[in-house]
Amino acid sequence: MRLVILDEYNLASEWAAKYIRNRIVQFMPGPDNFFTLGLPTGSTPLGCYKKLIEYHTSGDLCFKYVKTFNMDEYVGLPRDHPESYHSYMWNNFFKHIDIDPANVHILDGNAPDLQKECEAFEQKIAEAGGIDLFVGGIGPDGHIAFNEPGSSLVSRTRVKTLAKDTIVANARFFGNDMSKVPTMTLTVGVGTVMDAREVMILITGAHKAFALYKAIEEGVNHMWTVSAFQQHPRTIFVCDEDATLELRVKTVKYFKGLMHVHNKLVDPLHSMKDYTN
Amino acid sequence: MWGRLPAHSLSGMEQRSPGSAGPCRPQPAVECRRVQNPPKIAIPRPQRRLYPPCCFRGFVTVLGTMPSNKSVSDAPITQFMNCRILKEQELQSEDLWVREGTILNPEKLFFDEKGYADTQIDCQGSIIAPGFIDVQINGGYGIDFSLATDDVKGGVSLVAKKILAHGVTSFCPTLVTSPPHIYHKVLPGISVQNGGAEGAGVLGVHLEGPFISREKKGAHPEQCLRSFQAGGFQDLLDTYGSLDNVALVTLAPEMPRSQEVIRELVRRGVTVSLGHSVSDLSQAEEAVQQGATFITHLFNAMLPFHHRDPGIVGLLTSDQLPPGRSVYYGMIADGIHTNPAALRIAHRAHPTGLVLVTDAIPAMGLPPGKHTLGQQVIEIQGLNAYVAGTKTLCGSIATMDMCVRHFLQASGCTVEAALEAASLHPAQLLGVSDRKGTLHYGSDADRGDIIVLGVGNQCDSVSLEV
Numbered sequence: 001m002r003l004v005i006l007d008e009y010n011l012a013s014e015w016a017a018k019y020i021r022n023r024i025v026q027f028m029p030g031p032d033n034f035f036t037l038g039l040p041t042g043s044t045p046l047g048c049y050k051k052l053i054e055y056h057t058s059g060d061l062c063f064k065y066v067k068t069f070n071m072d073e074y075v076g077l078p079r080d081h082p083e084s085y086h087s088y089m090w091n092n093f094f095k096h097i098d099i100d101p102a103n104v105h106i107l108d109g110n111a112p113d114l115q116k117e118c119e120a121f122e123q124k125i126a127e128a129g130g131i132d133l134f135v136g137g138i139g140p141d142g143h144i145a146f147n148e149p150g151s152s153l154v155s156r157t158r159v160k161t162l163a164k165d166t167i168v169a170n171a172r173f174f175g176n177d178m179s180k181v182p183t184m185t186l187t188v189g190v191g192t193v194m195d196a197r198e199v200m201i202l203i204t205g206a207h208k209a210f211a212l213y214k215a216i217e218e219g220v221n222h223m224w225t226v227s228a229f230q231q232h233p234r235t236i237f238v239c240d241e242d243a244t245l246e247l248r249v250k251t252v253k254y255f256k257g258l259m260h261v262h263n264k265l266v267d268p269l270h271s272m273k274d275y276t277n
Numbered sequence: 278m279w280g281r282l283p284a285h286s287l288s289g290m291e292q293r294s295p296g297s298a299g300p301c302r303p304q305p306a307v308e309c310r311r312v313q314n315p316p317k318i319a320i321p322r323p324q325r326r327l328y329p330p331c332c333f334r335g336f337v338t339v340l341g342t343m344p345s346n347k348s349v350s351d352a353p354i355t356q357f358m359n360c361r362i363l364k365e366q367e368l369q370s371e372d373l374w375v376r377e378g379t380i381l382n383p384e385k386l387f388f389d390e391k392g393y394a395d396t397q398i399d400c401q402g403s404i405i406a407p408g409f410i411d412v413q414i415n416g417g418y419g420i421d422f423s424l425a426t427d428d429v430k431g432g433v434s435l436v437a438k439k440i441l442a443h444g445v446t447s448f449c450p451t452l453v454t455s456p457p458h459i460y461h462k463v464l465p466g467i468s469v470q471n472g473g474a475e476g477a478g479v480l481g482v483h484l485e486g487p488f489i490s491r492e493k494k495g496a497h498p499e500q501c502l503r504s505f506q507a508g509g510f511q512d513l514l515d516t517y518g519s520l521d522n523v524a525l526v527t528l529a530p531e532m533p534r535s536q537e538v539i540r541e542l543v544r545r546g547v548t549v550s551l552g553h554s555v556s557d558l559s560q561a562e563e564a565v566q567q568g569a570t571f572i573t574h575l576f577n578a579m580l581p582f583h584h585r586d587p588g589i590v591g592l593l594t595s596d597q598l599p600p601g602r603s604v605y606y607g608m609i610a611d612g613i614h615t616n617p618a619a620l621r622i623a624h625r626a627h628p629t630g631l632v633l634v635t636d637a638i639p640a641m642g643l644p645p646g647k648h649t650l651g652q653q654v655i656e657i658q659g660l661n662a663y664v665a666g667t668k669t670l671c672g673s674i675a676t677m678d679m680c681v682r683h684f685l686q687a688s689g690c691t692v693e694a695a696l697e698a699a700s701l702h703p704a705q706l707l708g709v710s711d712r713k714g715t716l717h718y719g720s721d722a723d724r725g726d727i728i729v730l731g732v733g734n735q736c737d738s739v740s741l742e743v
Contacts, residue, residue, distance in 0.1 A: 079388065090387060090388070095387070102391045104388075
């Protein structure tokens with residue numbers, strides 16, 4: 001496991017974006033060689049998406065040969081509802097880049113048969129050759145995607161009922177009207193993310209500090225589903241100082257001491273411009 | 278029926294097809310065309326640089342119906358990029374997507390149809406706004422809508438084509454007070470029609486008079502004035518002949534039986550405007566309660582504002598209007614017919630009701646010099662049209678883009694507000710804001726006309742620079 005600690009949110013977002021950029025560019029994607037990217041929603045990755053859009057605008061990064069799979073979507077929420085994850089992805093990322101809509105995959109929470117929709121999603125991931133890099137965020141209760149506390153650590157894509165905490169936390173997006181908050185979602189399973197060749201998890205803010213502690217300093221535990229990634233061979237946690245508040249001084253010092261090594265992952269920064277010829 | 282943006286009108290904008298230039302979507306042009314010597318005109322407030330009107334950079338008539346879901350259409354899609362579009366009272370940095378004359382919801386296109394643009398146009402920071410709507414225009418380019426010529430249709434078409442260059446994509450040809458036989462001959466020749474690359478659309482005729490006040494007749498011929506005292510609405514019908522293509526009627530509310538006439542006009546879907554009148558405020562309020570919604574060229578041809586009886590002007594802040602209703606008012610913002618201070622008073626009192634009109638006379642669009650119009654010889658000097666050999670003004674010759682620019686400058690309002698005064702407000706007035714005057718997409722507000730306003734150092738575009 002790698003733990004990358006940056007001073008603040010913007011730097012953490014930029015580091016993550018640089019890492020994604022380097023991975024895609026060095027992969028040299030092409031018509032017969034798509035890079036497959038797993039994507040999260042929520043407030044944490046916004047800064048990272050902004051940076052990726054900048055790289056695209058400057059011509060350094062291109063998504064023509066990238067396939068994306070999103071982690072989750074609400075059940076029963078109209079697709080064009082401003083809080084749907086379709087809307088989120090369109091407004092915060094897809095409309096700004098050159099990705100082919102045929103290469104974008106987001107679970108359909110309005111599908112007539114939700115179970116089938118989930119199976120089909122797994123099938124599509126398999127057909128795409130698995131996911132090269134799954135980017136994720138976590139909730140304060142340590143959930144990854146919508147794998148709420150208690151989810152099986154080998155779970156696959158499925159319908160999931162939200163925990164009360166999550167519904168209450170989401171109420172602010174729905175006019176503080178609990179009756180309007182979706183209570184069910186479709187989500188990739190912990191096992192689905194574990195299958196990715198590489199996983200990067202963004203954790204920022206003091207309110208996620210306890211979750212980060214549970215994720216990396218305690219044992220693997222299905223009550224903190226993100227802790228499962230201790231057993232993934234290639235996981236990077238990217239966090240800001242605030243998120244480390246619950247960690248041991250020893251842990252923080254050790255990983256900060258490794259920053260010069262980790263920074264080699266994003267420096268030098270590669271560009272598609274270097275590969276066009 | 279719509280006009281695809283013709284390629285030749287896009288000089289200066291980059292057209293390209295995705296995938297045609299390397300692995301990435303081409304990036305916004307780094308090298309912008311620079312104009313060697315940008316034209317400059319004297320503007321009193323240098324912080325708001327305005328360039329002279331030449332022509333609009335492009336025109337797309339946007340008509341048709343937005344497919345709601347899972348549509349299959351092979352028609353090519355154009356994406357205007359790197360532009361600011363006027364939406365929900367603000368200029369948003371968003372792309373505009375158009376297919377078959379319809380403004381597309383790109384999110385639906387992306388997720389439902391997995392579709393993308395066939396052509397991308399780099400607008401280089403231009404503003405894209407709904408086309409202007411002129412609800413009061415008496416003619417232009419030598420054409421007088423109030424003349425019963427043998428080719429009324431041709432005259433309207435000519436003006437419709439020419440005003441496109443000034444950003445007007447819909448208009449109401451306006452007839453001043455005329456004898457009945459003129460109405461009977463002219464009105465059947467002007468029909469409501471959609472616009473396109475061939476010309477601005479006609480939203481219906483504006484009949485200004487003859488049921489107006491003798492004291493405030495302005496330039497209307499006195500011998501043609503009429504009343505509906507004897508027969509009420511039937512008198513009006515007999516005078517006009519038919520109301521089939523009529524959108525707007527200006528009348529004086531103090532005339533006997535005006536209330537029943539207003540009621541009947543509104544019932545038939547005709548917008549009623551108050552003007553050329555000596556009405557006091559209570560009479561005007563009564564007219565609004567009967568359904569009148571517009572004031573014809575505020576301040577002009579009505580009683581001057583008096584603090585104990587503000588007259589028609591008082592409607593702007595009246596508390597006697599039916600709930601939820603608001604009054605719109607026309608403003609000739611050519612810098613000549615309304616003093617800028619008066620313009621500001623009206624705008625600040627009631628900003629959402631302001632409708633820019635040109636009230637242009639047939640001399641609008643003619644080059645400087647002497648012209649014969651009907652029985653009159655007139656002389657155009659700069660922005661003024663005089664009766665030849667005198668200093669008597671004979672009407673407005675300002676184009677709509679000039680009015681927008683002057684209003685922006687004189688009122689100190691935002692660019693958004695200035696553009697909406699010439700697009701959204703007239704569309705709301707005429708009840709067509711579901712398809713005109715906005716850039717909305719979706720099921721009920723998906724059609725409209727769009728114009729592209731250049732910004733910056735580009736001399737071949739109308740510029741509104743903030």
